[in-house]
Amino acid sequence: xxxxxxxxxxxxxxxxxxxxxxxxxxxxxxxxxxxxxxxxxxxxxxxxxxxxxxxxxxxxxxxxxxxxxxxxxxxxxxxxxxxxxxxxxxxxx
Amino acid sequence: xxxxxxxxxxxxxxxxxxxxxxxxxxxxxxxxxxxxxxxxxxxxxxxxxxxxxxxxxxxxxxxxxxxxxxxxxxxxxxxxxxxxxxxxxxxxxxxxxxxxxxxxxxxxxxxxxxxxxxxxxxxxxxxxxxxxxxxxxxxxxxxxxxxxxxxxxxxxxxxxxxxxxxxxxxxxxxxxxxxxxxxxxxxxxxxxxxxxxxxxxxxxxxxxxxxxxxxxxxxxxxxxxxxxxxxxxxxxxxxxxxxxxxxxxxxxxxxxxxxxxxxxxxxxxxxxxxxxxxxxxxxxxxxxxxxxxxxxxxxxxxxxxxxxxxxxxxxxxxxxxxxxxxxxxxxxxxxxxxxxxxxxxxxxxxxxxxxxxxxxxxxxxxx
Numbered sequence: 001x002x003x004x005x006x007x008x009x010x011x012x013x014x015x016x017x018x019x020x021x022x023x024x025x026x027x028x029x030x031x032x033x034x035x036x037x038x039x040x041x042x043x044x045x046x047x048x049x050x051x052x053x054x055x056x057x058x059x060x061x062x063x064x065x066x067x068x069x070x071x072x073x074x075x076x077x078x079x080x081x082x083x084x085x086x087x088x089x090x091x092x093x
Numbered sequence: 094x095x096x097x098x099x100x101x102x103x104x105x106x107x108x109x110x111x112x113x114x115x116x117x118x119x120x121x122x123x124x125x126x127x128x129x130x131x132x133x134x135x136x137x138x139x140x141x142x143x144x145x146x147x148x149x150x151x152x153x154x155x156x157x158x159x160x161x162x163x164x165x166x167x168x169x170x171x172x173x174x175x176x177x178x179x180x181x182x183x184x185x186x187x188x189x190x191x192x193x194x195x196x197x198x199x200x201x202x203x204x205x206x207x208x209x210x211x212x213x214x215x216x217x218x219x220x221x222x223x224x225x226x227x228x229x230x231x232x233x234x235x236x237x238x239x240x241x242x243x244x245x246x247x248x249x250x251x252x253x254x255x256x257x258x259x260x261x262x263x264x265x266x267x268x269x270x271x272x273x274x275x276x277x278x279x280x281x282x283x284x285x286x287x288x289x290x291x292x293x294x295x296x297x298x299x300x301x302x303x304x305x306x307x308x309x310x311x312x313x314x315x316x317x318x319x320x321x322x323x324x325x326x327x328x329x330x331x332x333x334x335x336x337x338x339x340x341x342x343x344x345x346x347x348x349x350x351x352x353x354x355x356x357x358x359x360x361x362x363x364x365x366x367x368x369x370x371x372x373x374x375x376x377x378x379x380x381x382x383x384x385x386x387x388x389x390x391x392x393x394x395x396x397x398x399x400x401x402x403x404x405x406x407x408x409x410x411x412x413x414x415x416x417x418x419x420x421x422x423x424x425x426x427x428x429x430x431x432x433x434x435x436x437x438x439x440x441x442x443x444x445x446x447x448x449x450x451x452x453x454x455x456x457x458x459x460x
Contacts, residue, residue, distance in 0.1 A: 011239075012237060012239075013200065013201060013238075013239035013267065015176060015200065017148065017174055017176075019148070021098070021146050026148060028148060028149070028176040028200075029176075029201075029239075030176075030178060030200070030201040030203075030239055030241055030267070030268060031101075031149060031178060031201075031241075033100065033148050033149065033176075084310060085309070085310055086313075087267065087310055087311065087312075087313065
C-alpha cells in the first residue's frame with residue numbers, strides 16, 4: 001500500500017463512536033457513518049500516529065493470543081486500504 | 094408499522110438568511126412562520142434525536158450563523174456525541190467566531206459557493222458574497238476543519254463545472270458536492286431559468302466523473318443528477334420517515350424540509366410532543382412511510398424499495414396529488430409534465446429571464 005503513512009493516524013474529521021443501540025462501533029465523518037465490525041474498530045483505535053503498521057499488527061497479535069499473525073496483518077491492511085480510499089487517514093508521511 | 098431508526102437530524106435553526114438564492118429550499122411562505130425555537134428547545138430536540146439513534150446533525154437554515162446561540166447549540170450536540178455539520182453560506186462570519194464554533198464542537202463545515210467566479214456567483218446569491226466565501230474557506234482550512242464545498246447546479250453554471258472543480262481544489266476542499274437543482278418551491282418558480290439542456294448536463298456529468306476519478310483519495314466529488322433527466326425517480330430523503338428527521342425553525346417535525354406545502358398532513362411540534370412519539374406515531378411521519386400508500390405503477394414495481402416512489406413533494410407540486418407516482422419517473426401517468434419542461438429547456442424559452450429571488454425576511458418583517 002503506497003499511500004498509507006508509516007505511522008497511520010485517523011484523520012481529524014473522523015470520529016469513532018460506540019453505538020450503544022446496535023452495540024457496534026461506527027466511524028463518523030462528514031455526512032457519513034461506517035458501521036464497523038469489532039476487529040476493524042480495534043485496528044482504528046490503534047491508528048493514533050504513534051505506531052507503525054507492524055506495531056499495530058504486533059499489538060493485536062499480543063492482545064489476541066492464539067490468532068494468526070498473517071491473518072491479522074491482512075485484516076490491518078484491509079482496514080487501512082479502506083480508510084485510505086475514503087481519505088480518512090491523515091496525509092502526514 | 095414499526096418506525097425505522099433515524100440517522101440524521103436536519104435542524105433548520107432559522108429561515109433568516111442574507112442570501113436570496115432563487116432555488117432556496119425553504120418554503121415560499123417562510124416569512125409567515127411562528128417564532129423560532131429557543132436554545133433550550135433545540136438542546137432538548139438534539140438529545141431526543143440522539144436517544145432515537147441519530148448520529149449526524151446538520152445545523153442549517155436559512156443561515157444558521159444568524160442564530161446567536163449557535164456556539165451553545167454546537168457544544169451541546171458535540172457533548173452528546175453527535176457529528177456536527179455546519180451548513181452555511183459563510184455570512185455573516187468572522188474568523189474568531191469560526192474558531193469559537195470549532196472549539197464548541199463543530200466537526201465539519203459545508204460552505205455554499207454559487208459559481209466559480211465572483212460576478213456570476215453573486216448574481217445567483219442575490220448579494221455580494223463570493224469574496225467573503227473565499228475568506229471563510231481559507232479560515233476553515235487554517236482552523237483544521239474539514240471543508241465541503243457545495244454548489245447547486247443549473248442552466249447558468251453547468252457549463253462552469255470544470256472551473257468549479259478547480260476552485261474546490263484551490264481552496265483545499267475535502268469534498269465537493271455538485272448538486273443539481275431540485276425543482277420544488279423557489280426552484281420550481283424559477284424552473285424556466287434554471288432547467289438545463291440535456292447536452293449541458295451530459296457534459297457536466299462527464300467532467301464530474303473524470304474529476305471523481307482523478308481526485309480519488311484526495312477530494313471526494315459527488316455529482317447529484319437532476320431527477321428530471323433520469324428514467325426513474327430519486328430516492329427522496331432515502332424514503333419518507335426512514336432515515337431523516339427535519340425540525341424547522343418553529344419546531345414542526347417533518348420527514349422532509351419541503352413537505353409542509355402538502356395540504357392535509359398534520360405536523361406535530363417538538364414544543365408539544367417528544368421526538369420519539371412524533372417519529373414513531375406522528376400523522377405526517379407515517380403518511381407515506383413504507384409501501385401501503387403506493388398507487389400503481391409503484392405498488393408492483395420492482396424498484397419500490399429502491400426509490401420509494403420518488404418525491405411526494407414533487408408529486409404534489411406538479412400534479413396536485415401527493416400520492417401520485419413522482420412525475421420524474423418515466424412510468425408515471427403524469428410524466429409528460431416533466432417531458433414538456435425539458436422540451437421547453439431545449440428551446441431556451443424564458444431561459445434568460447430574471448430570477449425570482451427568495452424574498453428577504455427582513456423586508457417581509459417591515460411590511
